[in-house]
Amino acid sequence: MMERVSRRSVVTSLIVLYWAAFFFVFGYSHWGNFELFDKQWWFDSFGHALFGISASINLLYLYRRRACHGAFNFTGHIFLAVNIIGQVLIVGGVFWEGIEAAWDQIIQPWCCPLAAQAQKGALDTTLDIVITLFASTVTMGVWLAYNRIYAQVFPNRVLEALLEETLERIEYMGATIRQSHLENLKLREIRQRFYNAVRKVRHCLQEKRKK
Numbered sequence: 001m002m003e004r005v006s007r008r009s010v011v012t013s014l015i016v017l018y019w020a021a022f023f024f025v026f027g028y029s030h031w032g033n034f035e036l037f038d039k040q041w042w043f044d045s046f047g048h049a050l051f052g053i054s055a056s057i058n059l060l061y062l063y064r065r066r067a068c069h070g071a072f073n074f075t076g077h078i079f080l081a082v083n084i085i086g087q088v089l090i091v092g093g094v095f096w097e098g099i100e101a102a103w104d105q106i107i108q109p110w111c112c113p114l115a116a117q118a119q120k121g122a123l124d125t126t127l128d129i130v131i132t133l134f135a136s137t138v139t140m141g142v143w144l145a146y147n148r149i150y151a152q153v154f155p156n157r158v159l160e161a162l163l164e165e166t167l168e169r170i171e172y173m174g175a176t177i178r179q180s181h182l183e184n185l186k187l188r189e190i191r192q193r194f195y196n197a198v199r200k201v202r203h204c205l206q207e208k209r210k211k
Contacts, residue, residue, distance in 0.1 A: 056084055
């Protein structure tokens, strides 16, 4: 147990150190004014591509080792891959580009107008998002292809049978839950009709008493 905790601590520390070095190299030390498609811009684009690859692998590790606990075996590898690509796009594309836009439009003009701009225009923003998305998609595509080839070369019949049986149970449980939900809805509808009928009777009695 202690060895497992120690191994997790080492991996977590390595991940933190990697991202600290990444943001230092491609963020803090790379900060400056440069034009589109020059050497500095290509280095920045390489950073976005590396972010898409690294973030995808990092999220895949976290899902497989800590978050999902093997649930992706039932939801499907494609579902997990699409989920990771979406998260990388949100963090690396939308969120980070939003921070850069806030820097250019609000922070920089207010506190340090002589500092470098984070974005070089709409084209730069679009290309950054596309590069990040492309790198993440290629990474997850390689992972999906690897899983498919590995399953064909080294098939695990016991695991496949267990997964098939578990999926059948999950499907049965889902059908049972849906049926129970429909029955509850029908019961609620019957109760609502009964209450409406009672209200109408009360209303009629009150009208008769007034007359």
